[in-house]
Each structure stands twice: as C-alpha cells, then as structure tokens.
Amino acid sequence: MYELDENIGRSDSPDAPPIISVQKLGVRFRRNKGSRRSFKDLFSGRSRRNRPGEFWALRDVSFEVRPGEAIGVVGRNGQGKSTLLKLVAGVLLPDEGTVTVHGGVAPLIEITGGFVGDLTVRDNVNLAAGLHGLSRQEIAARFADIIDFAGAEDVIDTPFKHLSSGMKVRVAFSVISQLDEPVLLVDEVLAVGDRAFRAKCYRRIEDLLAQGKTLFLVSHKEGDLRRFCSRGLYLDKGRLALDAPIDEVLDRYNADHPVGG
C-alpha cells in the first residue's frame, strides 16, 4: 500500500512525526519476463508465492525518516536500492507492507521518468512542474532559472528525446530541485553530468538540505555519501542489513566488500 498525505506540516524537530514511514515492505519481480505461468499452473492451486521465476527484490524492510534527515542508501549492484527509491516515489507499488509519505516527493530517479520524449524541453518543464503542484505563475517565475541552471538555453524548443544524456539529467535535476516538494530522491543519474555540473548540483543539494528538505541519495561514491548524509541504509539481498549513522554503515559495507576482495 502507498499512502500520500500532503496535509502534515514540516517540522525539523527530532520529535517530529516521521515524514516517511516504511513498514514490512516487500516487492517481487519475475526474473525472466518470458517465463509465463503455464495454463496448468493456473489451475494447479499453487499460491502466488510459488510462481516460477519470481524473486523478492526487497523484503521485510522497515524504517522511519524524520523531516530534514539525509539518508544514503548503499549496497552492491542489484540489491534493491533503486527499487526502494521507486517505492518511496510511488512509481512502483509494493506487494507487501506499506509506504507512507507525508508530503510530496521530487524524484530524480530515472532520467526519462516523468519526461515525455516527444515533447520539447519547454513543455516538459511545464508538465513536470505542473504535475508537482506548481501553478502557471509559479512555473513562469521559475522557468528562466530552471533553464539557466541546466544551461539549456539552446535546446528549449528541442524534443526531449533529442537531448544528450547529460543534458537530459541537467534539465531533470534543474526542474526537480526547483519544486516545493519536501522530499528529494536522487539516484545515480547525477553521475552522467560532467564535473562542473555535478559540483553545481551538489551545491544545490546542500542548499536544499539547509532549507530542511529530506534527502534520499543512492550512490556508490563514498565521499558523496559522507558529505551529504547523516544516516545510512545498507541493503543486502533485498534486506535491510543495517540502519545506522552513515560512517558506521560505510565501515560495515567496506568490511563486507573490500575493494579487490
């Protein structure tokens, strides 16, 4: 179950109610999309639990996040980090458990997520900002800043699908970071940007954290995780192996998976 409650106000106090609450979360995928259930399976009375080729990408994951926390999600490739962000964003629904988010979420999780390839940059900016609750006037007031931050002046009327992958991320980050949503989700997509743009994004993220926004950051870069995050969630085989201060989480992760080990 996914629940979005926009009515709860923001508070930065440690006793504030959680802005995100995840309880016994589980999601499963089919390993091989081609392996359909056979006709016989349908009538064999086998429960959904036993579907062939299915696996739990996340299971029994529970945690709460206070407003203003910055959380780093770590784990090897394929351990469920992006899946967790998609569940918090509400673009994927859980098979088990609940995700409750008190306030809107600004997700920078899949470059194309929310952006329409055939529409121009201008239309996509208007659409994405509108979908996240900004009025026409608010969008108009922020439009120039969004384009300027992305350095997208020359491609305003270009279809989004014709942008370079770096420019897609620039536009997406620029819009997402100008929304008023209290929760910001960022996964590895930023790695596509060039160094100067990444540095700009990092300064913007710092500003947003200073404003009291809540951040989820998925990264394989230890420096970034230590720079922005105070708390870490370590996912291993779809389970929450450790929920602790970021330094402790990274120490454990490094001990479990030494470089070259």
Ligand SMILES: Nc1ncnc2c1ncn2[C@@H]1O[C@H](COP(=O)(O)OP(=O)(O)OP(=O)(O)O)[C@@H](O)[C@H]1O
């Ligand atoms: N839509 C899907 N259908 C089937 N399997 C999926 C789907 N999405 C993700 N998976 C699988 O679920 C597991 C978790 O994937 P996820 O992308 O969350 O991992 P990750 O920890 O973010 O990995 P990485 O560090 O490589 O980005 C992987 O085995 C992946 O192949």
